[in-house]
Amino acid sequence: MPLADRRPLRIALLGCGVVGTEVARVLTSDAEEFARRIGAPVELVGIAVRRAGRRRDLDVPEELFTTDAMGLVTRGDVDVVIEVIGGIEPARELILAALEHGASVVTANKALLAEDGETLYEAAAKAERDLYYEAAVAGAIPIVRPLRESLAGDRVTRVLGIVNGTTNFILDAMSTTGAGFADALDEAQRLGYAEADPTADVEGFDAAAKAAILAGLAFHTRVTISDVHREGITEVTAADVRSAEEIGSVVKLLAICELDAEGAVSARVHPAMIPTSHPLASVRGAYNAVFVESEGAGQLMFYGPGAGGAPTASAVLGDVVTVAQHRLAGISGVGESAHASLEIVPIGRARTRYHVAIDVDDRPGVLSAVAQAFAAHDVSIKTVRQEGHGGDAQLVVVTHEAEDAALSATVADVRELDMVRGVSSVMRVEGVS
Template sequence: MNPPPKPVAPSIEGPLKVALLGCGVVGAQVARLILDQADDLAARIGCPIELVGIAVANADRDRAGLERALFTTDAPGLVSRGDLDVVIEVIGGVDPCRELLLTAIEHGASIVTANKALLAAHGQELFDAAERRGVDLYFEAAVAGAIPIIRPLRESLVGDAITEVMGIVNGTTNYILDQMCSTGASFADALAEAQSLGFAEADPTADIEGLDAAAKASILASLAFHTRIRGDEVYHEGIADLDSSDVAAALAMGFQVKLLAIAELTDDDTVSVRVHPAMVPNDHPLASVKGANNAIFIHSREAGSLMFLGPGAGGAPTASAVMGDLVTVARNRVRGVAGPATSTYCARKVAPIGEAMSRYFLRFEVRDEPGVLAGAAQIFAEHRVSVQTVQQSTAEAVARDDGLSATLGMLTHEAREADLQSCVRDLAASDFVCGAIRVLRVVGLGA
């Protein structure tokens, strides 16, 4: 049995010493808040705090309102100086952040981070190191910006049994899809607008391919189900392959298209965690989440359904979450304690995507001739996929070299992902389907 964690040693001779790693949009805002709100922070914490250093790549660049004497390019030297109470990390990425934070923990500093990629890849290593050293590791800003979602999962609902976490956790993709749904913009045009407004990076790959959302989903699922889930264990699809026809078909049926992160506790006590686009009914709360906002549902056995909504990105919202963690961690240092550890005692398995259950909407072009509907229905039945409604658009019938074709739309009841994919493969191989089969999962309609 491991010995109990060594209590942290608070700085009682003077102010708590804080170091900052990174001074971009979020880091600069955090630094200014620490300096500008020094008196208020001291009153809330019970002790003054002092920003003693900021590690950056270029220490000579002018940063308005921040003294150059604070800056250093020697991040390893800063985190290993030995007298730090808190290290705040807002650099992002896995390297060199992993080694920097492990070094800071080894030297007795508590950690506040906004780094979802690092936590998704190496969270357990960091949590274990912090617990051994008896220091805090807080990360509210890593998921959903200003929305308080980590603390409710980690503390407020820890006495309940959570069964599902689902929502919009990436503001960039929500803005793009909102533009496509509300204005009819193409994906390329909506992405370009998001970039021009600062909602999307110059390289938007992590957002539009679902990687950012997958990292956040792994963190939420790990907390909700007390199981360490890495980011690379999360199935993810992005939105780059969606086109205007997908959105138009969804709108015509009374749906919005959203990129969702979904983590569910299954009947056999495994965890299904995935990120993908989905059709959401217009009367569902997630359908009304506009722009770059995030929204997350939590379903638990005792509390029922809870929804958290707000700005999910940006310098000020993310800095707000960082500052909340800073106050909490600093209060713990003053008291000489560490906050609750993150529990991963369940060790549940992550279910493969093929075992996930969902409803689906399929849209595909078929030959406009007798027997097509019967043939399609037979394929669905062979794969145990039950069809609820069928739409045939004769208005979209087009002439082909080998005759006319029309568009079929099929909404299914809940089915297993593996069965649906087998059904799609057989439909594509049939002699009556012309071209690609478009598939969107459907959320919010029940089974």
Template sequence: MTSPVRLALLGCGTVGGEVVRLLHEQSADLAARIGAPLEIAGIAVRRLGRDRGDLPVDPALFTTDALGLIKRDDVDVVVEVVGGIEPARGWLVEALRAGKSVVTANKALLAEDGAALHDATAEGGGDLYYEAAVAGAIPLLRPLRESLHGDRINRVTGIVNGTTNFILSAMDATGAGFAEALEEATELGYAEADPTADVEGFDAAAKAAILASLAFHTRVGAADVHREGITEVTAADVASAKAMGCTIKLLCIAARGADATGRETVSVRVHPAMIPLAHPLASVGDAYNAVFVEAEAAGPLMFYGRGAGGAPTASAVLGDVVAVSRNRLAGVRAASESAYADLPVRPMGEALTRYHISLDVADRPGVLAAVAGVFARHDVSIATVRQGPAGGGAAGRGEDADLVIVTHVAPDAALAATVRELRGLDIVRSVASVLRVEGGL
């Protein structure tokens, strides 16, 4: 075998610790696959004195000088599992410009400023791999940028956040409200102490930007993604979905298609939506992830598995380490970023979707006609209407009724304008909920 491939590991938390453990346990196999052994040159951490249990690593390898570690001449590959934008961005740009290969799981940085990393990669001539940034151990990004490179991808729909999927699955299974399901997710370790990034959709939006960039050969950033979280989803919404033969999931949806002028664009959004139980994503429960890819020649493809956790993420990181190490030994590099299409991102208002709208209305003649008139004025076609006794009206008075309307496909701006006008009608006591409907119901 040739000289070892030397790794600088930035971060040694849940994922970094698993990377160290797997490097130790699988050292012989990894060396055989690469053609050279892997060695840790150093591990950058915030605190040197932290108890790291029985981690199989020489304590002398730990340092708080991440930049100094990166600049060392004996470092070939930089593995970043710290997360966040800064100082990770500065570290990785420095490494890439110096010609070192980088493996990162940093979805937030890739979505915020992936352009800087790709530009630095082109300048330095190394590799940038980031399979672990989306959907953990699920082989997803490499198929998008390599296996499907000869095809045209039209749509990517995914469940890419395990915390929110656990919460919505629990609400569906037990009838619990959002707060109860979140409390359970926190107790079981699926939700962070501060779950904002998950439940407000920030995590999924970053992943959606990465997926869209790869699928459509276009630089898409986090700011291009329309984002809504699940905090407003209620037990009543879940029950209504069940009545329609649906379930509610937080979806990332990236689609390619023509806008009203015929210009080809991409649309990228993250929001809760009802999907029919027959849809492949509907059965994805617990904290699992799944991504449904629709390609012209390959047809529909489904990628499914554990999308988070130390061991699954470390598995994806090591897969990338093997790939970049083999490239370095062979004196080659991976294909550069493919952003040739440079398609404009369509505003959310132009995205084509459907709405499920639940109204608390006055129970008197002419109400349905007045409500239908609002939809007609905004050129939104109604698919179904369901009416029943009010759930929130005064007991025994019979003055209110529940009206549930599902629309046909229309621009999101027209649907939103319809809802705004409905809120202003005297006959509409309240707009109880608004959810998008996806998946061909």
């Protein structure tokens, strides 16, 4: 049957911000090409917006815009709903209503998936419809589908990623220019890489949501954002960055999802030193990258722009093509895989190396006392050096791998030593084999 004679697949779009505008533009301007890729014409039947009458740089009929998002998703003749409004509500209510009324859903909503993905998955399974979300993690980088499908026959053991472009830009600027956090943040805001309120990025909330999604996919276990240990970069100093350079490393905000020796899941987001020899160390500016380790495939790295209208729209539209093809075939694609139901462990059980800077009195016996505090908690010291003299004396300790709880207890004891003026920095060291 010629394409022109096939019933159009009807698409509804929720949200017309930076990403939504780009999605609508491509769907309309490249409609013929999408029809060939999908196997049927596509028709954008409505765009839900918060405010009607607002001027938009988009060449679509004005009558497509509506403030009645619920009416749009429940009209009954929509095949695919694209949700790019973000947040928890009304996004959750709209997605559930769309599935209940027979539409498949493509979303970029990392916050909702990380908080209540279980409800969305169950609704999609009940409706026998697709729930696809490639754009929810790392923008244009294809990482959801490789974990969800390509590596489904493998055993993933670790996912290590730079998944927030704002924080990577800030830390990269601190490394290359010597700037402090505040100045680097100001530059990121001036260039449009950081929001006026950067809290979600710099405090690690955005990365933690993505870590929850990645961990769930990698280990076939339900992981929510509340399971992810989160630290931001606001306390990272220029001195931390210089210390990293001295041991051949750079500072990155990392999302780390891994299996421990007992087969339990650990998911955490925090700044860490990573050796310059590691592939993630070369990820510059606002770019993202995800490093995957598995038993069969070995080490894989996915790299590219992690945000922005066009890159994120690219991931959304890729899902739209897949979901639309499924609708034509009368099937649904991959659903939730949470069969493993592995234990999720707290940060205290995570194991890694540490870089600890300790301000000390410059007198005999200091090193011995500090070493005894580390030994008391079975934290092995790899290297130790003294920097400065007199009132500026500092011991810099790099440990072998140890449990986070043991390191925390060690630092607490070190702070109580009478020859210690303070512990000025504790940073994890990752990516060392």
